[in-house]
Amino acid sequence: MNTKAVSDLKTIPINNRRTLRFSRFWKQIKKQHVLLWMSVPIMLHLALFQFVPLWGWLMAFKDYHIGQNLLEAKWVGLKHFQTLLGHSDFLQDLRNNIVMNSMQLVTGTVCAVALAIVLSELRSKWFVRIVQTMTYLPHFVSMVVVANIFVMLLSPDGGLVNELMIQWGWIDEGIFYFGQAKWFWILHTLIMTWKGFGWGAIIYLASISGIDPSLYDAAQVDGASRWQRVKYIVIPSIIPTLVLLTILDIGYLMTGGFESQFLLGNVINAEYSEVISILALRLGLNEGDFSFGTAVGIFNSVVSVTLVLIVNAIARRYKTNLF
Numbered sequence: 001m002n003t004k005a006v007s008d009l010k011t012i013p014i015n016n017r018r019t020l021r022f023s024r025f026w027k028q029i030k031k032q033h034v035l036l037w038m039s040v041p042i043m044l045h046l047a048l049f050q051f052v053p054l055w056g057w058l059m060a061f062k063d064y065h066i067g068q069n070l071l072e073a074k075w076v077g078l079k080h081f082q083t084l085l086g087h088s089d090f091l092q093d094l095r096n097n098i099v100m101n102s103m104q105l106v107t108g109t110v111c112a113v114a115l116a117i118v119l120s121e122l123r124s125k126w127f128v129r130i131v132q133t134m135t136y137l138p139h140f141v142s143m144v145v146v147a148n149i150f151v152m153l154l155s156p157d158g159g160l161v162n163e164l165m166i167q168w169g170w171i172d173e174g175i176f177y178f179g180q181a182k183w184f185w186i187l188h189t190l191i192m193t194w195k196g197f198g199w200g201a202i203i204y205l206a207s208i209s210g211i212d213p214s215l216y217d218a219a220q221v222d223g224a225s226r227w228q229r230v231k232y233i234v235i236p237s238i239i240p241t242l243v244l245l246t247i248l249d250i251g252y253l254m255t256g257g258f259e260s261q262f263l264l265g266n267v268i269n270a271e272y273s274e275v276i277s278i279l280a281l282r283l284g285l286n287e288g289d290f291s292f293g294t295a296v297g298i299f300n301s302v303v304s305v306t307l308v309l310i311v312n313a314i315a316r317r318y319k320t321n322l323f
Contacts, residue, residue, distance in 0.1 A: 061296040066288060080295035097275045100261070101253045103189040109223060109246065111193055111239065112200030117230055119201065120208045135198025147263035148193055154178065181269040188273070192260055198247070207241040208234055241290055243315050251308045254300040
């Protein structure tokens with residue numbers, strides 16, 4: 001709405017102004033009724049599977065046991081949250097959560113952006129298709145399969161990596177890589193980056209394909225090199241997409257990655273592989289303390305939402321520089 005329309009609207013009496021706004025709103029509803037009907041199944045899905053189960057959060061504030069009526073369970077307040085925060089493994093698992101997911105976020109984003117830029121600059125279409133297929137295919141492979149592949153590759157007894165290193169004379173005997181606790185963060189980051197960066201590159205490629213071709217033509221007329229076109233045209237153009245995906249990924253710093261740590265971790269590297277979700281599984285399900293497991297889930301959700309809001313506020317604060 002332009003300035004003249006706003007000034008004209010202010011001269012209308014309040015009651016008539018409300019009627020006019022409602023009329024405009026109803027016109028928009030009728031104009032977009034097809035889209036609204038298409039969104040109904042999505043809203044029903046969200047309500048049924050995302051909001052209705054929230055009543056189970058009540059379990060975190062009660063001393064609930066399986067088979068018991070939830071409403072009749074004893075109210076204990078914040079007892080389970082105090083147990084979580086005071087647990088001997090809490091700080092260690094919180095550190096593992098944040099560090100591993102942060103490493104995966106940074107490494108995966110850098111590799112995805114780099115791959116997208118390289119593929120957008122290549123002129124051989126068939127080669128681009130082959131590379132793109134090979135890089136995003138692991139995204140569709142189950143984490144169970146991926147974990148088994150790397151466990152066998154890095155096995156100290158007949159693993160391909162150890163066998164090659166022994167033949168080349170780099171080592172004398174096989175190394176149990178997943179038995180080296182301090183190596184787990186690096187191994188986990190490399191495995192998860194290999195699995196997901198090709199899929200992330202597709203999104204950045206779509207963003208690059210939306211750049212106005214006239215910008216490339218103007219840069220070429222001005223004598224810009226290929227690197228200068230990437231630096232001054234491509235990278236600034238994908239920053240909004242980069243910021244948006246980063247904000248979304250921040251929400252998974254606390255909740256993401258349970259499968260990979262559970263499948264790749266073991267008793268030896270538990271100090272660096274166990275995350276809060278595994279702690280909830282170990283104490284909540286295995287020992288039957290469902291109230292504690294629910295409290296862990298609420299803690300992860302609250303921290304994730306808080307991080308997303310903080311990062312989003314920072315992005316909005318500096319949007320003049322980013323956008």
